[in-house]
Amino acid sequence: MASPEEVAFGSLLFWGIAMMLVAAGCLLLFLVTYQKRLLQQQLRLRTAETLHQQALLAAVIEAQEGERERIGQDLHDGIGSTLATAKLLVNRLGSQPGPANAPDLLTLVEELMATAVQDARSISHSLYPAVLARFGLAEALQHLVDVANETGTLRIGLALHYPRPLALRQELALYRICQELVHNAQKHAKGATRLDVALQQRGERLVLTVEDDGCGLPAPAGGSPAPAVVAGAGLRNIDVRVQMLGARLHQQVPAAGGTCFRIELQTPEQPS
Structure with a gap:
């Protein structure tokens, strides 16, 4: 028959082991919960980063389209209209008989062509500034x-x-x-x-x-x-x-x- 001391020691050992198991279970539960929250936070961060990258890509595309629209407008309103006017003057110069003010018309055509060349250089520079690379x-x-x-x-x-x-x-x-x-x-x-x-x-x-x-x-x-x-x-x-x-x-x-x-x-x- 076990002595009272042995019974007390066995009871203490049992409760000690039980407390250790409960502590280990709580620790395991904490680690699982922490890992789950960490994964959820990483998922939210990745989702936010993905949304940000998508918004940035959309903004880049919008910016590119805006620049293309501006360049197209410059080509139409600037070089396009200048060349159209020069073409009309050249047609007048080529008519039979030629106009009396042909020298003045020729001078005007030369000025228009110089303007078109300058506009083309300006648009080219806006597309990519060569001076920057050099x-x-x-x-x-x-x-x-x-x-x-x-x-x-x-x-x-x-x-x-x-x-x-x-x-x-x-x-x-x-x-x-x-x-x-x-x-x-x-x-x-x-x-x-x-x-x-x-x-x-x-x-x-x-x-x-x-x-x-x-x-x-x-x-x-x-x-x-x-x-x-x-x-x-x-x-x-x-x-x-x-x-x-x-x-x-x-x-x-x-x-x-x-x-x-x-x-x-x-x-x-x-x-x-």
């Missing part, structure tokens, strides 16, 4: 500003501090962003007399700023502050490129008026 982003921005100052009424200033060039793909994206912002300001910055463009390396950040002194953004109903990003096909294109760069876009209304766009991009550390 000389880099700084020279491409300088060329963009010089051309805009020659052809537009809005005076554009440029400040450059770009000692650490990026890869060509990133430079092309930044160039397109600046090109779109300059075009947007020329078209929509009411009352603006000056546009300032700056590309500045600030430590590990590269900052592109485009600021005009126009009337600024229209205030939304209710007197609430201006939105961070204004809707529009051009600005949606900019937003797509900003996301592809992994950069940040800030849109502000300075106290003095106008509109300021600032794109900030983290650049890799310069090797020592």
Whole structure:
């Protein structure tokens, strides 16, 4: 017959084993629940990433279609109409008998053809800026500003501090962003007399700023502050490129008026 001490020890051992089994079961249940929640979270993240990639792809396609539409309109309204006018003049020159003002018509045809050549070069440059591939982003921005100052009424200033060039793909994206912002300001910055463009390396950040002194953004109903990003096909294109760069876009209304766009991009550390 077991002694009371042996009975007490056996009872204690039984409860100890039972508690260990309960603890092991709770731990196993926790691990299974944690793993299940982790898998669900990973699935949600993958789903969100997939949706984001789909939205980004749709925005890229929309941007490409918008650029094609703009190029088609430039070809139709610019080169197309110029060549059509030149063709009419050439037909007049080829009529029998020839017109009395044939020399003047010939001079006009030459001027029209020169205009068509210039328009073709401009469209070609907008499709792919050769100066960017040859000389880099700084020279491409300088060329963009010089051309805009020659052809537009809005005076554009440029400040450059770009000692650490990026890869060509990133430079092309930044160039397109600046090109779109300059075009947007020329078209929509009411009352603006000056546009300032700056590309500045600030430590590990590269900052592109485009600021005009126009009337600024229209205030939304209710007197609430201006939105961070204004809707529009051009600005949606900019937003797509900003996301592809992994950069940040800030849109502000300075106290003095106008509109300021600032794109900030983290650049890799310069090797020592």
